[in-house]
Amino acid sequence: MAPKINIKQLNLFYGDKQALFNVSLTLPAFQTTALIGPSGCGKSSFLRCLNRMNDIIPNIHLEGQVLLEGQDIYAPSVDVVALRTRVGMVFQKPNPFPRSIYENVAYGPRIHSLFKTKAQLDNIVENSLIRAGLWGEVKDRLSQPATRLSGGQQQRLCIARAIAVNPEVILMDEPCSALDPIATAKVEELIDELREKFTIVIVTHNLQQAARVSQQTAFFHSGYLVEAGETGALFTMPEDERTQGYITGRYG
Amino acid sequence: MRSLFLERIVHIFLLICALAAIIVTIGIVVSLIGEAFRFFARVSIFDFLFGLTWAPHTLSTGEAKGFGIIPLFIGTALITLIAMIVAVPCGTLVAIYLSEYASSSTRQILKPLLETLAGIPTLVYGFFAATTLAPFLKNFAEFFHISLSSESALNAGLVMGIMILPYMSSLAEDALHHLPFNLREGSMGLGATSSETILRVLLPAAFPNLMAAFLLSLSRAIGETMIVVMAAGLSANLTFNPLSAVTTVTVQIVNLLTGDQEFDNAKTLAAFGLGFVLFILTLFLNILALYGIKRYKRIYG
Ligand SMILES: Nc1ncnc2c1ncn2[C@@H]1O[C@H](COP(=O)(O)OP(=O)(O)OP(=O)(O)O)[C@@H](O)[C@H]1O
Ligand SMILES: [Mg+2]
Numbered sequence: 212m213a214p215k216i217n218i219k220q221l222n223l224f225y226g227d228k229q230a231l232f233n234v235s236l237t238l239p240a241f242q243t244t245a246l247i248g249p250s251g252c253g254k255s256s257f258l259r260c261l262n263r264m265n266d267i268i269p270n271i272h273l274e275g276q277v278l279l280e281g282q283d284i285y286a287p288s289v290d291v292v293a294l295r296t297r298v299g300m301v302f303q304k305p306n307p308f309p310r311s312i313y314e315n316v317a318y319g320p321r322i323h324s325l326f327k328t329k330a331q332l333d334n335i336v337e338n339s340l341i342r343a344g345l346w347g348e349v350k351d352r353l354s355q356p357a358t359r360l361s362g363g364q365q366q367r368l369c370i371a372r373a374i375a376v377n378p379e380v381i382l383m384d385e386p387c388s389a390l391d392p393i394a395t396a397k398v399e400e401l402i403d404e405l406r407e408k409f410t411i412v413i414v415t416h417n418l419q420q421a422a423r424v425s426q427q428t429a430f431f432h433s434g435y436l437v438e439a440g441e442t443g444a445l446f447t448m449p450e451d452e453r454t455q456g457y458i459t460g461r462y463g
Numbered sequence: 464m465r466s467l468f469l470e471r472i473v474h475i476f477l478l479i480c481a482l483a484a485i486i487v488t489i490g491i492v493v494s495l496i497g498e499a500f501r502f503f504a505r506v507s508i509f510d511f512l513f514g515l516t517w518a519p520h521t522l523s524t525g526e527a528k529g530f531g532i533i534p535l536f537i538g539t540a541l542i543t544l545i546a547m548i549v550a551v552p553c554g555t556l557v558a559i560y561l562s563e564y565a566s567s568s569t570r571q572i573l574k575p576l577l578e579t580l581a582g583i584p585t586l587v588y589g590f591f592a593a594t595t596l597a598p599f600l601k602n603f604a605e606f607f608h609i610s611l612s613s614e615s616a617l618n619a620g621l622v623m624g625i626m627i628l629p630y631m632s633s634l635a636e637d638a639l640h641h642l643p644f645n646l647r648e649g650s651m652g653l654g655a656t657s658s659e660t661i662l663r664v665l666l667p668a669a670f671p672n673l674m675a676a677f678l679l680s681l682s683r684a685i686g687e688t689m690i691v692v693m694a695a696g697l698s699a700n701l702t703f704n705p706l707s708a709v710t711t712v713t714v715q716i717v718n719l720l721t722g723d724q725e726f727d728n729a730k731t732l733a734a735f736g737l738g739f740v741l742f743i744l745t746l747f748l749n750i751l752a753l754y755g756i757k758r759y760k761r762i763y764g
Pocket of ligand 2: 254255256384
């Protein structure tokens with residue numbers, strides 16, 4: 212499978228504190244990559260390097276390369292706004308805007324002028340909600356505030372919002388950690404379907420989840436990428452003893 | 464045992480403190496209403512509320528004409544409007560700068576500075592209005608061949624706007640700064656720029672608290688007296704012209720009660736009538752605001 216994103220020798224510093232050490236990883240297109248590892252090992256930091264969400268944080272410093280289809284996203288000529296439409300993000304805690312369901316999904320298309328007529332926008336909103344598996348539940352109340360939805364629905368709305376701008380890659384940081392098992396199952400199912408159209412990177416603390424939804428898994432430990440490989444292989448025959456320890460629950 | 468007993472004492476003491484505050488408030492309202500009704504026994508409430516002439520000092524005791532408060536309320540509204548036109552947009556922009564654009568070190572310098580400005584006695588602002596801004600406005604107007612009295616609604620309104628500006632921006636800054644960071648992330652993650660995020664996500668999300676900031680500022684403007692005495696004057700002209708001298712409700716209350724006064728004639732009692740109407744008005748504004756904010760919060764969480 213062709214690589215979608217190629218990370219080369221990535222080092223990340225918060226002020227003087229180094230959070231990532233020489234991380235190199237390839238993310239194949241139309242596959243889901245799971246990032247696992249103990250708390251504070253740098254999974255979120257790594258994920259946020261992939262669409263430059265770290266730019267918002269002051270005193271951050273980065274070395275190495277992140278190539279999106281061969282193009283370095285940290286090159287000075289890169290337009291961050293355009294980059295983030297290509298690489299979307301779903302966060303740990305559902306964060307719908309305090310506006311209507313419709314306006315939440317329409318937000319991205321509106322700021323990027325992705326439509327000409329109202330009918331086209333309606334179409335984008337409907338399709339995104341259908342793909343996020345939420346259409347049936349909200350089609351009669353699109354004008355209601357998004358904050359009235361349940362947590363699971365809110366998270367699927369955030370996924371719909373992310374896919375409405377038609378990204379190529381979707382980054383998800385523990386998207387199910389605030390959800391109950393039923394809502395989690397729905398989101399997992401959704402991730403599996405989305406793989407047809409998108410390249411997905413998901414951070415999770417739930418190892419079963421990583422095993423269920425991903426094709427590739429990467430194990431991080433104190434800022435280092437210890438081991439990455441095909442998910443089945445990594446869970447059954449880890450090469451590094453730290454990986455072995457983590458997946459058998461000896462620490463983490 | 465002993466600590467339980469102490470807890471009870473503390474409990475009762477705190478209850479008394481709370482009750483005292485409530486009782487004083489009730490007392491104020493009751494005395495205000497009582498005196499106001501004594502006034503309305505002498506002057507018809509209709510003439511008072513809808514009369515177009517305010518001239519209590521030209522009257523002999525007991526006369527009922529000249530107690531029309533419309534000029535005072537229009538004066539108050541005019542000055543308040545000018546002040547809010549200055550304070551609200553500028554205050555919001557300052558808040559946006561401080562909360563979203565300023566580096567944390569800039570913020571650490573500017574925020575306390577603003578709060579200091581908010582604490583300057585209004586008398587000082589009044590001096591500024593009377594001795595600096597008034598002559599400047601006058602010269603400025605003369606340049607365009609407009610005659611401007613040294614006391615004007617414009618002068619008072621501008622200075623009041625400057626006075627309220629730090630207050631408004633400090634409150635608005637709090638409203639923006641306390642929004643969850645994940646709203647910003649959500650918007651930026653979709654490729655929005657900072658300004659798009661502010662305009663389309665943060666301002667709407669902070670709306671209830673911005674509204675509260677606006678209303679607190681409005682109450683301050685309506686209640687402000689010193690600046691108006693010094694910058695807008697005492698003449699109760701019925702006009703919407705910001706260039707002419709006007710007066711306000713609070714100034715007239717002070718004016719009616721200054722000096723040794725007996726509380727038995729219509730002239731002094733009129734102060735309570737004014738106070739009463741002002742009280743009802745601000746109460747109504749506050750209730751409206753609370754209701755609006757609650758409603759908005761119920762809808763958008
Ligand atoms: N904004 C920041 N400023 C300074 N240090 C940070 C910042 N964000 C993260 N760190 C540090 O970087 C390291 C990696 O954090 P990160 O959030 O990436 O871990 P994580 O693997 O996502 O953990 P978790 O599973 O708990 O979410 C931690 O030591 C953390 O303290
Ligand atoms: Mg994390």
